[in-house]
Amino acid sequence: MEDSNWTVGRVARRCGVKVSTLHFYEKKGLIRSWRNAGNQRRYKADVLRRISVIKAAQKMGISLEEIRRALATLPDNRTPTAGDWAALSANWRDDLDARIAYLERLRDLLTGCIGCGCLSMKNCPIYNENDKLAREGDGPVILERGAPR
Amino acid sequence: MEDSNWTVGRVARRCGVKVSTLHFYEKKGLIRSWRNAGNQRRYKADVLRRISVIKAAQKMGISLEEIRRALATLPDNRTPTAGDWAALSANWRDDLDARIAYLERLRDLLTGCIGCGCLSMKNCPIYNENDKLAREGDGPVILERGAPR
DNA sequence: ACTTTACCTCAAGTTAGGTTGAGGTATTAG
DNA sequence: CTAATACCTCAACCTAACTTGAGGTAAAGT
Numbered sequence: 001m002e003d004s005n006w007t008v009g010r011v012a013r014r015c016g017v018k019v020s021t022l023h024f025y026e027k028k029g030l031i032r033s034w035r036n037a038g039n040q041r042r043y044k045a046d047v048l049r050r051i052s053v054i055k056a057a058q059k060m061g062i063s064l065e066e067i068r069r070a071l072a073t074l075p076d077n078r079t080p081t082a083g084d085w086a087a088l089s090a091n092w093r094d095d096l097d098a099r100i101a102y103l104e105r106l107r108d109l110l111t112g113c114i115g116c117g118c119l120s121m122k123n124c125p126i127y128n129e130n131d132k133l134a135r136e137g138d139g140p141v142i143l144e145r146g147a148p149r
Numbered sequence: 150m151e152d153s154n155w156t157v158g159r160v161a162r163r164c165g166v167k168v169s170t171l172h173f174y175e176k177k178g179l180i181r182s183w184r185n186a187g188n189q190r191r192y193k194a195d196v197l198r199r200i201s202v203i204k205a206a207q208k209m210g211i212s213l214e215e216i217r218r219a220l221a222t223l224p225d226n227r228t229p230t231a232g233d234w235a236a237l238s239a240n241w242r243d244d245l246d247a248r249i250a251y252l253e254r255l256r257d258l259l260t261g262c263i264g265c266g267c268l269s270m271k272n273c274p275i276y277n278e279n280d281k282l283a284r285e286g287d288g289p290v291i292l293e294r295g296a297p298r
Numbered sequence: 299a300c301t302t303t304a305c306c307t308c309a310a311g312t313t314a315g316g317t318t319g320a321g322g323t324a325t326t327a328g
Numbered sequence: 329c330t331a332a333t334a335c336c337t338c339a340a341c342c343t344a345a346c347t348t349g350a351g352g353t354a355a356a357g358t
Binding site for chain 3 (some may be wrong): 329330331332333334335336337338339340341342343344345346347348349350351352353354355356357358
């Protein structure tokens with residue numbers, strides 16, 4: 001099984017995605033391929049990792065466009081090293097930490113507020129715009145500050 | 150300011166959403182109104198809490214359809230009590246806990262895997278379908294089990 | 299050789315969650 | 329009383345992330 005022997009169908013089966021998804025990702029600039037003599041796509045083995053990373057990032061709530069930008073920082077000329085991937089994942093880890101923290105805050109508010117009856121009152125942190133999570137900024141914003149994109 | 154004096158514009162300003170959003174939510178069965186003599190919408194004050202709850206639930210990653218189903222369990226005949234809302238939020242709290250746990254797992258995998266170089270190998274928990282997070286089920290599934298919907 | 303399976307492109311369709319705009323009526327402020 | 333807002337309906341549009349289908353070519357199995 002040579003490095004260059006990955007057809008679109010094989011990649012799709014291996015990664016659990018549809019062929020159309022791979023076409024789509026390619027059109028969006030998330031993965032790359034070259035063509036064989038008969039105009040069919042062929043992939044390097046590292047496409048598998050790219051796809052795993054795309055999928056993992058999506059589960060974190062990161063958009064394809066952001067993923068594309070992140071993947072674009074990987075080196076063009078050589079196969080990415082462990083260090084390259086580590087740099088990528090470090091960024092996302094911060095993002096994920098923030099997202100988790102946000103959901104935890106929301107969980108505490110949910111426990112404390114929605115059930116307690118304060119939600120319709122001026123001083124409720126979920127309901128009201130002037131709470132500590134949304135101190136600055138104008139207009140009625142509910143829990144916006146620090147929210148995942 | 151009577152209980153019945155909430156126009157669509159007032160509700161929109163108060164909740165920080167657009168009038169069109171309120172129309173949309175109504176069409177989707179998330180909120181209700183009645184009409185005055187001139188066919189304009191009028192709301193009971195508890196619509197404010199419903200909208201806050203909708204917004205909070207959305208931040209948790211719950212779809213409008215799920216939110217609709219949850220809100221449908223509230224009593225029809227009377228204004229929901231604190232207890233009614235508490236029951237609702239208890240369900241979502243579990244959901245949120247699961248979601249947070251999932252993201253934490255993902256974070257740990259991210260730290261341990263994407264950067265380490267194992268992602269393309271058979272025994273990597275993110276990459277491979279046979280890991281402890283996806284033990285049962287068929288086909289190549291990456292981190293699906295316990296994933297947020 | 300021939301038949302099945304895999305691939306190709308490109309356009310159009312899908313779902314969620316809204317937003318925008320046109321054309322017309324109601325309410326409110328001065 | 330009149331002008332400025334606010335509201336109404338309905339259809340069309342929007343983004344993200346894909347999927348489906350039509351019409352045609354390539355590669356692989358027997």
